[in-house]
Amino acid sequence: MSGNTFGKLFTVTTFGESHGKAIGGVVDGCPPGLVLDENDLQHDLDRRKPGTSRYTTARREEDEVKILSGVFEGKTTGTSIGLLINNTDQRSQDYSKIKESFRPGHADYTYQQKYGFRDYRGGGRSSARETAIRVAAGGIAKKYLKQVYGIEIRGYLSQLGPIAVEKVDHAVTNTNPFFCPDESKLDALDAYMRDLKKEGNSIGAKISVSAINMPVGLGEPVFDRLDADIAHAMMGINAVKGVELGDGFDVVTQKGTEHRDEISPDGFHSNHAGGVLGGISTGQELLVHMALKPTSSISISGESVDIHGKSTDIITKGRHDPCVGIRAVPIAEAMLALVLMDHVLRHNAQNKDVQSVTPIIPASKPNVS
Amino acid sequence: MSGNTFGKLFTVTTFGESHGKAIGGVVDGCPPGLVLDENDLQHDLDRRKPGTSRYTTARREEDEVKILSGVFEGKTTGTSIGLLINNTDQRSQDYSKIKESFRPGHADYTYQQKYGFRDYRGGGRSSARETAIRVAAGGIAKKYLKQVYGIEIRGYLSQLGPIAVEKVDHAVTNTNPFFCPDESKLDALDAYMRDLKKEGNSIGAKISVSAINMPVGLGEPVFDRLDADIAHAMMGINAVKGVELGDGFDVVTQKGTEHRDEISPDGFHSNHAGGVLGGISTGQELLVHMALKPTSSISISGESVDIHGKSTDIITKGRHDPCVGIRAVPIAEAMLALVLMDHVLRHNAQNKDVQSVTPIIPASKPNVS
């Protein structure tokens, strides 16, 4: 209840600090009979892993996940699944200055105030290190959703600073270190990041995550709507400051005639809604966007105070991503998988299995995402 | 668990359909000793009430809330508070066509598919009618937050279609039917809405809600961050398609040096973060924005299908808001109050009372919101 559990029926409870002995978690509620091993989870952990390109932090985490329980003879048993990743590469010496003062824009200040005390090494619990377990847990959900329902989840970078993607080709996304789905932007991204690194600065980003082959009917009115739970999940990712479904903030200037997705016997004509109406999935592509702030851990000096309220200047040395938005792509995919998995179980609890619902119209017309 | 409860420690569980006998709810977790009567709740209910201006639905709801329990001799007892609002003005005859077909952009289709069955009168459970109870419950939270912590919550319209507010004067907001905080925009809004009504169309809006005199320390890492729970609350309001904290989507093009809010012994220099760092409140103004789509219930014919999948055209007669965003202002205030109240109790459960925290720096410098 103090916030380290995600989900209601398919739950993930995590623990671990950046520079502690290990990070880990418990996945509860996984249906029995899913074929599962550690390799299923390792793929996305490797995608998230820092140190894979020169654009993300140089810290080399092994991020090798172990499944400690809940799987027997290669299949999930229906009992809770213990996950563990040992922390191996920690250079605690980098963080001595942080101990006594607050990086502007960082959780240092709020943790200190909330708890009167904090593990200052590498950001402690506020570090994005913790998201590795989300990715591992999300991998279980992803596999179940794909195997049982055919649902596929794909994330990608939509914008990095001034460079906006113009074309979404999912085949391109995983071929480059930016998770950029538009081949024509790769050179510009490369150049931009090189300059940024030289400058010692960081930059914001917009990322997107989509689910296709969605069933109709996921989502619980009136508070735990599918979109509300997605917003909760995405805003809970480090650095996220905004979340949109479908047309998002563009709806502010849309008229009803523009926005409403008209329907014909062979499907919806458009998908301004992003796949959710009244908090419940329509069966169309689910489309979520989010904005991630530039990391506050930069090597340009900033004004701050120490824990006694005295003025000080801070430069964050250590190893940090100049654009945390990039690595957030597999995290956002994992969080979407967790939300969908939870809502599949919630739906099935109260209603017939979501698979047994016959859509009145096809989920989408050709060429309508 | 099927979604009609909001909150974890300060909970609201609601029931009721647009055209049923009554709507109501149970507020659980309110501390004992709060002076409370129905008038405390009625004020915001009246602000939300349709039929108060020519720009919102002509349906006249009395929206008179009754407190059925949990208050004794004028004070809350610590036990659950029952709330009830009878439905009085229902013209069920307006909705005969809806019974057999789906309004494009409306929850008709998804409810039918999820439950195999729906109360089609006035949107049933998917109607915004249900939010009246959120407003009543939020009124309890608002009063507690104000009285015990001095926290004040103020919502306002930020943009309606093409008309964006340029100045936020909270003294202006409640003097006009648009909840517009910028006096210079009132004429334009008036003219725009008159034309829209003539046209039979609807329009999107952006609204904002802020909390001042915030304590530092509210929010539970890592999943139930304050901002994540706010996103859940706001995205769960009918028609909301996007939520932002602080600079929101503007962060995409910001550099680290621009975004980070530097700190001096007399406070933060800026508030790009919107009052939350690492999911925990900083003590600065909490600032949330959201985008609301144009209602799909318009009197311009649209293409759709009936429950058998056959093609049909639909015009929504009934009485509907051309801009649902306007009336959402008191709803957003209520939801923010519920989130803050919940997090106050969650904080107090695990830590010393949030009041006992001494901020290391003042919450804000003069002239920094």
Add this chain to the structure above:
Amino acid sequence: MSGNTFGKLFTVTTFGESHGKAIGGVVDGCPPGLVLDENDLQHDLDRRKPGTSRYTTARREEDEVKILSGVFEGKTTGTSIGLLINNTDQRSQDYSKIKESFRPGHADYTYQQKYGFRDYRGGGRSSARETAIRVAAGGIAKKYLKQVYGIEIRGYLSQLGPIAVEKVDHAVTNTNPFFCPDESKLDALDAYMRDLKKEGNSIGAKISVSAINMPVGLGEPVFDRLDADIAHAMMGINAVKGVELGDGFDVVTQKGTEHRDEISPDGFHSNHAGGVLGGISTGQELLVHMALKPTSSISISGESVDIHGKSTDIITKGRHDPCVGIRAVPIAEAMLALVLMDHVLRHNAQNKDVQSVTPIIPASKPNVS
């Protein structure tokens, strides 16, 4: 979270004090499509109702339940169900002495200390009046369990003071005001209660509740076992001080060879376990017993203190049951129905529908309960 919600997937959230305007609640999670009206709930409310015999309190409550939402055209819609019972017969004047002092054995003292304040009229929230809503909510669960799964729930009195039932004939239970299943004990019960009333005293009781046609597989290891959740439900009924499954405290002197229920291809040979192994239902009869203390509200003077800690004597006048155990029978049935309903939904969420499980052996051999 402050305790007025029962269940996780099929939830009941209640409100109301003994002498407030009304009591009520919200049932959430009911599957759509169940044929339901108020008469389905009224039957058990009438069984629970005080004033039906001279052995229970003379207070005449109408206890007429209204369904305010969640049912449309005679069927549940899948949305939350609002329940309301107005309080009609309240004689507040009976309770003036209680205001300033604590009845020994009553919740007066603990409520005053916990909340610093209490609604002293008729016991306020601690009154058994609140259980009427449990019975109404349980009626929904009962109907669903019976209709979809064939599960039947039957409660009965097992012992009243020194008079222990020797034979359980469910056909007899509802023919007498004691819910006694043994016709041969009716005269003794009648005589005992007459004497007790004359004496102005009260007496304890043991009641039992059973479910037959149970599916195999209900219950969630390791904490939310079926038996653990039943114990929570039953111990949460006013006046209950002990709960047993199957042989209960008799197991203390049993050897393994005696206790274990051996199995043959045509069923279990015995049912010492009471229908639960490892926290999961076996498909056998579920058998629960509980002990209810004698009510503390008696007309024999007792020693106590007032709210200032000064010595005082107390006689409870008002109208009170000499044996609260009797009326607890329909309450216990309702609570068991709520637990089973919750576990049916929990099972179905994570696993295939409980109906699709083929028991390896028949649930029970003839003549084995």
Add this chain to the structure above:
Amino acid sequence: MSGNTFGKLFTVTTFGESHGKAIGGVVDGCPPGLVLDENDLQHDLDRRKPGTSRYTTARREEDEVKILSGVFEGKTTGTSIGLLINNTDQRSQDYSKIKESFRPGHADYTYQQKYGFRDYRGGGRSSARETAIRVAAGGIAKKYLKQVYGIEIRGYLSQLGPIAVEKVDHAVTNTNPFFCPDESKLDALDAYMRDLKKEGNSIGAKISVSAINMPVGLGEPVFDRLDADIAHAMMGINAVKGVELGDGFDVVTQKGTEHRDEISPDGFHSNHAGGVLGGISTGQELLVHMALKPTSSISISGESVDIHGKSTDIITKGRHDPCVGIRAVPIAEAMLALVLMDHVLRHNAQNKDVQSVTPIIPASKPNVS
């Protein structure tokens, strides 16, 4: 939600099977600032550990718990605490017969039916091995309760088969392998257990757990009463078939005048209630009893069926406790600690800190437990 999390505000989520790689868990909600290290938890783990006497299973588990997170510089940080115990001594070869058939009285049958599949090695998730993590988690709660509130929790054996304890001397309990508080019974217990072992049989037991220095005010009406949550916790311990508060089933034959605990300015005269009135603690000693069945894993052949429903005979070899009740003593202490800790936080969330409540009367008169 599928049952592996205990508590609402102070939560423990566990994982692990008897013969998997490790067992572990996450404790969430622990207040920051508690001095804590692994030795604090190891003491009770050693008390629970099998192989410590010839009366419990010969399996030698190291049960060495590691704290992986949530503690920094010797104090809890307020973030989640990861716990891990590696499984070291597993002899999987003992369990080949069990794979295909069901031990009568064991969870084999129900797990197979619920999940269609089970980890048959050593009982898998249904093994009492899992309770080691409860004990470790309970150790954190115990330390906090003792240090902050002075609450002390003491468990003991009350009866083993025919041998009932007559005197409770807490100083004696931990000096013998039976947790027996009555020195005069030690020889009889020793002799009884020796005979039982020779016989290859098992026996039931009654154990008790008490808390002293209780604050007044813990417990949430109406469903999550302190006694209801205790019943849930205790009935959730493997093999428990009955739970009592205070006089328990003895209340069945008590009259109101006997049972009610009269009050004088210097305290309650008696404690029939066991320290709870109306679901809320009175400040008196909290007294809980429970009945544990004889383990079904015995070396005397029993009749059963295999997974195809064919008749078979079963002898459980392996290493098993002849009286599981004995080792349940530290488990019951841990569960009580978890419940009390949870209710302390729940109380503090909604009310002033439980420490700030001034009892109107002293918790107990001398010589009244």
